[in-house]
Amino acid sequence: MQQVDEGTIGAAGKVLAVHVAYRSRADQRGRTPALPSYFLKPSSSLSLSGGTVERPAGCELLAFEGEVALVIGTAARQVSPEDAWAHVGFVTASNDLGVYDLKYADKGSNVRSKGGDGFTPLGPALIPAAQVAPDALRVRTWINGALVQEDTTGGLIFPFAQIIADLSQLMTLEPGDVILTGTPAGSSVAVPGDVVEVEVDSPAAGLSTGRLRTTVTQGTIEMAEFGNVPRSTEADVVDAYGSADVARAAGALNNGALDAAEPQAPWLAADGTLDPALKAKLAGVATATLSAQLRKRGLDNVSIDGLQSTRPDRSVVGLARTLRYVPNREDLFKTHGGGFNAQKRAIDSLNEGEILVMEARGEKGTGTVGDILALRAQVKGAAAIITDGGVRDLTAVARLEMPTYFANAHPAVLGRRHIPWDVDLTIACGGATVQPGDIIVADADGILVLPPAMADELANDSIAQEHEETYIAQMVAAGHSVDGLYPMNAAWAEKYREWATTHPLPDYANDSAEEARP
Secondary structure: OEEOOHHHHHOOOOEEEEOOOEHHHHHHHOOOOOOOOEEEEOHHHEEEOOEEEEEOOOOOOEEEOEEEEEEEOOOEOOOOHHHHHHHEEEEEEEEOOEEHHHHHHHOOOOOOOOOOOOOEEEOOEEEEHHHOOOOOOEEEEEEOOEEEEEEEHHHEOOOHHHHHHHHHOOOOEOOOOEEEOOOOOOOEEEOOOOEEEEEEEEOOOOEEOOOEEEEEEEOOOOOOOOOOOOOOOHHHHHHHHOOHHHHHHOOOOOOOOOOOOOOOOOOEOOOOOEOHHHHHHHHOOOHHHHHHHHHHOOOOOOEEOOOEEOOOOOOEEEEEEEEEEEEOOHHHHHHHOOOOOHHHHHHHOOOOOEEEEEEOOOOOOOEEEOHHHHHHHHHOOOOEEEEOOEEOOHHHHHHOOOOEEEOEEOOOOHHHOEEEEEEOOOEEEOOEEEOOOOEEEEEOOEEEEEOHHHHHHHHHHHHHHHHHHHHHHHHHHOOOOOOOOOOOOHHHHHHHHHHHOOOOOOOOOOOOHHHHOO
């Protein structure tokens, strides 16, 4: 078996890495990407056949990630998935190390958090790619002799051939380039003194890389304050350890521990409200744009339809709380309709920025909220009320600053058609399924329900789409035909790129939505 050495990959021009590629990892993180995405690690991060890796002084969250590494054997440019594997020369083991204490400083690039010297150990042996099936490899990781990661490439969301072909669309993959293909569930934090071992093998072929052994040492030189210094949030701690339970078991959340049983979701601020930067981005784009981006991801049934707004001039963004009404049955209304019922409990428990979404079965023959309860919701700081039923006291409700979205006005009180039954569960409203914690975005065009795990990606892509459409609108206004311009062909796309160099994307996170919106 050939060993990893300077001649094979020591001078790799590129080290490319996949963010999330295994189903087990996606399930652990609670978010599954629709398509692969990547980041670069410097070739100076390579450490051949293991050795030691230094945890930088001031950092506590050095995470290991056992992975299959592909070493390109022949140049690949715009290859098809069918031909992609033929361009792989070797397979080996890798450990995609990174410090989550510096993740905040990278703004998604992973330059510092994953680019340190020795942060990409490879080896010890190379398996010829032609001798193994790419979907039948196994990766295992041990820490101090205990098995902590085990999965096969049959568990990949994105097969190796897709990753190679996708990367080759825009860049030439050259001999010696390394592709780190993502890690399965079980990645966690290593501390000084820990020994991390990674092995990739093909049980069917009887071939193995052997164990790639890396010992963690402690750095002693503190990072200077002319650059970003280590710091982390509870969300970073949870991501580094893999889950809140693992972090708690390690004592990493004892100080300032998460109150909730589940990991802090990345779309939430520390206090459980919607992240302000994400909220600003979503408020800065139109639901029409978000709808187009959702459809690209196969999500067509995410609009709450058939409603009107008391404040059509307002756009709202917020986290969903839910309330379900069931058809009235007189005996049950006696036990569930009066007093501090589910309707009143839902409204009285609203937090700043939340949106109460009501399932009223599209029943228009009675009200589901009136002026007093709508006022209480506004006082509690709610961003909006949404019901697919009726609203009573419409004139008074319409005077409130808080928008209410409703099917129709109706003077009847609650007990005519409904019983308020339960709160904070999955409901149906206006033809859409809504879960507590979903992100609601509404404007004059309509109301959308966003899966929170993809909300940041949706926001970013919507900002980019509207930026392009701003340019297209300017060209149309100048008299150009839409033929070839909308959508843009290659010639117009090149002109747009030139225009974009002097017209940067808006930064909604630092501007108010109204000021930033193009």
